[in-house]
Amino acid sequence: xxxxxxxxxxxxxxxxxxxxxxxxxxxxxxxxxxEVPGFMGARLRLVAEPESRIAVAARRVAHSGGVSAVAVxxxxxxxxxxxxxxxxxxxxxxAGLLRSAAIALPSALIDAYRHASRDTPRPVAxxxxxxxxxxxxxxxxxxxxxDDAATVASAxxxxxxxxxxxxxxxxxxxxxxxxxxxxxxxxxARPLTEQPAPAAxxxxxxxxxxxxxxxxxxxx
Amino acid sequence: MRIGIGxxxxxxxxxxxxxxxxxxxxxxxxxxxxxxxxxxxxxxFLRAAGVLDVERIVAVQTGCCPHTAxxxxxxxxxxxxxxxxxxxxxxxxxxxxxxxxNLTAVFSPALADAQIFVIDVAGGDDIPRKGGPGIARxxxxxxxxxDLAPYVGSDVExxxxxxxxxxxxxxxxxxxxxAPAGAQxxxxxxxxxxxxxxxxxxxxxxxxxxxxxxxxxxxR
Numbered sequence: 001x002x003x004x005x006x007x008x009x010x011x012x013x014x015x016x017x018x019x020x021x022x023x024x025x026x027x028x029x030x031x032x033x034x035e036v037p038g039f040m041g042a043r044l045r046l047v048a049e050p051e052s053r054i055a056v057a058a059r060r061v062a063h064s065g066g067v068s069a070v071a072v073x074x075x076x077x078x079x080x081x082x083x084x085x086x087x088x089x090x091x092x093x094x095a096g097l098l099r100s101a102a103i104a105l106p107s108a109l110i111d112a113y114r115h116a117s118r119d120t121p122r123p124v125a126x127x128x129x130x131x132x133x134x135x136x137x138x139x140x141x142x143x144x145x146x147d148d149a150a151t152v153a154s155a156x157x158x159x160x161x162x163x164x165x166x167x168x169x170x171x172x173x174x175x176x177x178x179x180x181x182x183x184x185x186x187x188x189a190r191p192l193t194e195q196p197a198p199a200a201x202x203x204x205x206x207x208x209x210x211x212x213x214x215x216x217x218x219x220x
Numbered sequence: 221m222r223i224g225i226g227x228x229x230x231x232x233x234x235x236x237x238x239x240x241x242x243x244x245x246x247x248x249x250x251x252x253x254x255x256x257x258x259x260x261x262x263x264x265f266l267r268a269a270g271v272l273d274v275e276r277i278v279a280v281q282t283g284c285c286p287h288t289a290x291x292x293x294x295x296x297x298x299x300x301x302x303x304x305x306x307x308x309x310x311x312x313x314x315x316x317x318x319x320x321x322n323l324t325a326v327f328s329p330a331l332a333d334a335q336i337f338v339i340d341v342a343g344g345d346d347i348p349r350k351g352g353p354g355i356a357r358x359x360x361x362x363x364x365x366x367d368l369a370p371y372v373g374s375d376v377e378x379x380x381x382x383x384x385x386x387x388x389x390x391x392x393x394x395x396x397x398x399a400p401a402g403a404q405x406x407x408x409x410x411x412x413x414x415x416x417x418x419x420x421x422x423x424x425x426x427x428x429x430x431x432x433x434x435x436x437x438x439x440r
Contacts, residue, residue, distance in 0.1 A: 011292070011293075013292060013293035013295055014293070015296045015299075017283055017293060018281060018282055018283030018285070018296060019283065092299055096296060096298075155283075158283075216281070217257070217284045218283045219283065
């Protein structure tokens with residue numbers, strides 16, 4: 001339980017503090033403060049939920065199938081993340097997560113995976129770390145979903161004039177949705193290739209526009 | 221070896237790095253990692269200065285948290301250093317420039333083997349007295365822009381003596397990049413450090429991540 005809190009904590013040193021997950025570009029395109037909860041909800045449905053499926057799939061094969069089985073999940077992730085900017089960022093974040101996890105949560109599994117892949121995307125890396133820590137599927141899915149919402153909420157404080165407690169309220173308002181989604185992801189018995197994989201086209205286009213901006217606070 | 225260069229906004233970190241590159245590029249295999257808050261301005265300044273091959277300068281963006289990127293969550297900077305080494309081959313020295321920050325920012329020993337803190341006379345001659353971990357315990361304290369002292373009403377000798385009093389045996393270097401000697405003294409210090417590091421000498425940085433001891437003794 002505590003290890004899941006450690007992984008979900010934005011203070012765990014894995015580089016996520018430098019990301020707004022598309023919020024900075026959305027705000028530049030006119031998104032207002034009262035529209036941020038809608039943005040967070042859309043991200044959860046279109047990005048974080050599919051990523052939680054990837055993380056769970058990676059966790060399930062990490063022990064039994066080893067590095068090559070996780071690489072298959074990584075390919076599935078890449079198929080769902082066509083934007084090169086977002087791919088690159090997810091791989092950097094994943095590498096950062098594995099680097100810190102190798103020190104904070106020493107495990108042969110993490111070492112083996114780090115040795116084999118230098119650019120593991122974050123959802124897959126979280127699956128590997130969860131396997132190494134014996135975190136359950138539902139806990140893992142919840143971490144992926146919560147982390148997405150919390151990262152956007154935290155970035156919102158730097159991009160919009162907000163009461164910080166209000167941003168936390170937005171995350172709290174999504175708690176029930178996140179719990180339900182985590183349960184549904186884990187209960188889905190279909191193979192990963194047959195599970196839902198929606199596309200967040202607006203976020204993908206926005207990420208490319210954002211990467212070309214001269215002035216920005218966040219990497220994404 | 222990795223040397224962190226920190227200090228407040230506008231104290232001359234980028235110009236010092238440019239000058240160090242001019243002094244050292246012929247003797248050492250160099251790389252530079254810049255940490256920008258809002259743009260890739262610092263990296264572009266260094267690339268435009270033509271002091272180093274552009275591929276040897278990489279920029280990390282820190283999501284408005286420059287101190288986090290060098291102390292609390294160094295994943296992105298470590299990734300950047302490793303990327304430099306992967307692409308440029310082994311390096312003798314990587315200079316990591318912090319984004320301009322306040323007086324409390326220091327580098328994690330996991331990121332920098334030694335650190336230089338840069339302040340300047342135009343920031344006010346009371347800065348050494350104000351202290352902070354960078355001023356009190358950086359491996360080298362640089363007081364920059366001494367040529368401006370008469371114009372901004374700062375007393376360089378006072379700054380030097382108060383800095384020395386606060387730092388006991390640790391070195392302080394006055395610097396004017398427009399003077400004939402330029403950055404030669406700082407470059408000599410860096411070269412000497414690097415040689416001792418390369419010879420395997422144990423050189424623990426004088427800065428630890430803990431708050432300024434003056435500060436913590438008050439708290440107790």
